[in-house]
Amino acid sequence: MKQIKLKINGKQYDLLVNNHEMLSSVIREKVGLTGTKVGCDQGSCGACTVLVNKEPVLSCITPALRFDNAEITTIEAIAKDGELHELQEKFVEKGAIQCGFCTPGMVMTSLSLVPTLKKEDGVESIIHQIKDGLSGNLCRCTGYKKIIEAVAEYALEKHGLKPVSEKGKSNYKTISGAVGVGRPYIEAEKKVKGSADYADDIVSKNALHCKFLRSIYPHAKIENIDLTEALKLEGVHYIATGKELPIKFGVLPISQDETAMAVEKVRYIGEIVAAVAADSEDIAAEACKLIKVQYKRIKEFLQIDDSLNDVGENEKIHEYGKFNNNIHKKAELRFGDQQQGLLDADVTSKMSFEFEGINHGFTEPHAATAFWDENGLTITTATQVPHYLHRALAKVMEVPLSRVRVIKPYLGGGFGGKSDPFPHEVIVSHIARKTGRPVRVRLTREEVFLTNHGRHPSKLTVQMGISKDGFMKVLDADVAIDGGAYGSFGVVTSYYNGVLLQAPYKLDNFGFRTYRVYTNKPQCGAMRGHGAVNTRFAVESMIDELANKIKMDPCELRMKNFLDSNTLTVGHYRITSNGSRESLQKVMEQSEWKKRYGKLKTGHGLGVGCGFFISGSALPIIWNELPQSVVHLKLDFDGRVLITSGASDIGQGSDTMLAIIVSEVLGLGMDKLFVLAADTLITPVDFGSYSSRVTFMAGNAAKDAAENLKKEIIDAIIKVKEISAEELNFADSRVFSNDKKVDLSWLEVVDILTAKRGAVSVSGKYISPKLGGDFKGSGAGLSPSYTFGAVVAEVDVDTETGQVKILNVWGAHDCGKALNPLAVEGQLEGSWHMGIGQAMSEQMKYYNGLLVNNNFLDYKIPTTLDTPPIHANIIETNDPEGPFGAKEAGEGAIHPVLPAIANAVFNAVGVRITKLPISAEDVLNQIKANKLSKEKSLA
């Protein structure tokens, strides 16, 4: 320990610092300024950026002792006297903040960057310099577009290249109206100031710190665990092993196959074997090293093909399951007559595809704190599904549901990666009970990757046939997905890989077969675009191939085959609103498709893809008769409407969405609304943020609740005023009749409502209509509504290196109605950015079951410089059942972008992409092979 003086945000601190302590730790843990985030412990994500003597420094990899007597500025000091800095205002105004976890680092980096920009070369150059300067700050939500817009506008104003926007004119604070008006998230200011608390920012007095010992073998029996030496270490309070927590859990009732720690055997490298709670993280980590585990190895299964084979005794990864192999789930559905379809087709094609696993890459690592008191267990954790975690914890802890409280604080991105109950959440709950103290845990980035639950690696073969005039006759998909060691959402994923192919095109003869296998690798689960991204890629690639074969424009072919609105698919999905045609039309126009497609020089190409996704699963995961979402509203004397909802805002803006809907129904200003969400003690059940369900379901519940409150208000008014219900209008925070016979301010309304009654609480709910056919498997993919979209991508392919560069992405997505267009654009841009990552550079690489690229340097999320211009278009079709016509916008948009890029590569150099990520080497080899065969045929 050494004493240093630091002047942090103008305040002098004398601090005792560990000799090798990083600056981020001092700022966060010792000084308590948690606006500075730690996302990677490697200097690869930029979230930890602070200014030291006005220069930016990555505080997570810089020793604090370097800076004795230095002046440190953190995000907390950027807003002055309660007023945001101009740059912060731009971030808010432009919608540059979604989950907000990267925001403090982005702001700090930008603040130091802007004064260094060289303005001589004009606006284009400034924007490039901004992209370059931010290329060490990763964002997973926004696709950077709105961030760059925010920084650019601030920079151009600062450098006198753009008139300063008039305060009050473009200022987000004066936005009026609700549905359809773009606005920043209600919590955006808090996030941009660094004062929004995420799971690891919340301090608990007297807490213990938890670290895990993880398996070094993919498949092995645990023969013995010796804790003797570890327990002797001073500061160690508790060491838990698997046998203490034998009850299995899992997000799906049919795949309750995971324990908090390995009990008898380990099933993947990285599985938790023991957990240490100690006075500090360092001590807990040291103790983990002193635990001695004896393993006896069992044959491991690392590839899909290995797991399809019959296995020897005791080699099954899980004992349960019908087959003598490691197949977890087989799903198969067939509609129409595929044999006949093949006969009817003039042209058929059969192709195989391979996809690597993909990780969500959210910037906030998992973190949780649990404690027990007279109310039972309370856990504050980074989760997308407080409700399912609530159930899982009650089950594993063996306490009644009424003794568990799950709180979701601000959450730094999920994308499906925080939508299961997790071992670390169970373990800290358990140790907190055993020790009687709060227990904290935060995962390292390596542990986040090992926890995974990402997109399944998959191998598939698809057969398609069309008539020569371009009508689809048959589609058949054979899919194998690699589930890793546990079930997670895998049964759903298995179905989604097939069923979600039955649209957006009309298909009479359609079938699929899916296998999900267990392998000895970290488990896969749900990730944005769940289950349909890879098969969609295959189908859209094959449409391109078939269009090429019959020499038809691939856009025209798609246009011919789109399903109509208000129709049924072959598998009995009820299609209501459908913006496929409008979406494709839009991106064709923007990309000047007709003028340019097929006319570009070699190496330069355009490609198209379309998409289809659910807007909320119509069936609950756990069968029961609860509504899918309930929202409560409380209105008391002060005139504020409190909205409580179990829905989890994970950065996608659902809290704001709830407020917009209530505001719209009641004609009430946003300043009179307060959202309290995702605390299972206080908020009514919502199933969680997965399957793109929140806007549709929680939104409808909020609308229902607001309408109920409106009824209460009308009833109260007509009792005391001479007026009929039909004459009353709700707008501008007033209730009035057109003739102004009644003209009440909101507080007058509230007085009438609460007189002799007090606070009024109402409830609203959403229950999905009964949908679907009566065959087995008919429930998969049922949704009250579906979304559609299209993307055109433009690429440049270097024919000597095979390197692909994306020049433009034009996207359009039918979200029904954009309740908050700014937020919808942000979701779309983020989706396309994530799709670009999977297409171009992301993959989970394994070596003998060991994840090789478990960090943000080697797992390659596109940086600002790798992200092409993204042109977002919102298509509105006003869904009849969505709240004010709205449907999802967070997941479905991802599907078309990957095949659009691959099809553009085909258009550019004639190379069909059948593996992702696109490998420059494969492209180059294929270019050479094509050249060779052309030469041969010429000869």
Next chain:
Amino acid sequence: MIAEKLYLKAESLEQAIYEANGHPDSFRYIAGGTDVIVNKFQGNDESTYLIDISGIKELKNVVTAENHIEIGSLVTLDDLQKHKIIADNFPILLEAAHSVASPMIRKTATLGGNLLCENRCSFYNQTEWWREAVGYCLKCEGDICIATGGKKNCFSKFVADTAVALISLNASIEIFENNTTSIIPLESIYTGDGVSPRNFNKTSIIKSIHIPTNNGYKGVYKKLRQRESLEFSSLTTSVTIDKLGEIRIALGGVDPKPILIVGTIKDDLQSLITKAVKKARIVDNDVYSREYRKEMISVYLNRSFKELGK
């Protein structure tokens, strides 16, 4: 108990070296520290005494001498661009510096530190737990190279991008050790042994980098990587031609040491390229395959010559 850790922010070269000599088994110098600290987190660096030399002012100057410039080893990668003489004479050095890591890392990382950047391999740059799980490789006291399956040689990649540019510019380094300074060609400190890639006294410190100014170098620098930022090299090439027609081809990312091929414009360029390709001992320890990187050496060098008008 957990071993006690020490940290010193050295005020002078002499103090740093004195402390280093006093703790020969436990010390490690850090300049920017952007790689060392991550290696420490991962347990690849077990030094308990960090001697922070980043505050030594005399190593932060850029000086113009008669026939060369001297760049202090602690000039950060970002600060290089602030010196007009470097920008005017050695744009490829700026390109190389700009291609390292990310903007923020370049504000902390130093030129000297980049030259001494530890070799990398997918099987080595991992946490202690990970390396235990994979079974420790040659570079961390194991007995097998996991990338090749061999037992003799470690082929961890040389990834110091600025060194590649500097070698093509015929740069030397001024080393301070045992109270004496010596000036040696930069390339001579690299051994080609992936386990100990530099024959450089642990207690020595690079004071400055010298680049000859009168050779009239024209150069082309290229780096193969998947993303345009946040990447160590998969292949770095730097080609220069001086006013007398001497060609220097330097490669990084494809061997445990930088590769240097010297020729003249009178030579057959293709045979120089072939020489370079043959010299590179590439193994599969990168996101791009061995074959692809090998092929790209030719493509990059051909393009470089083309850009140089040859």
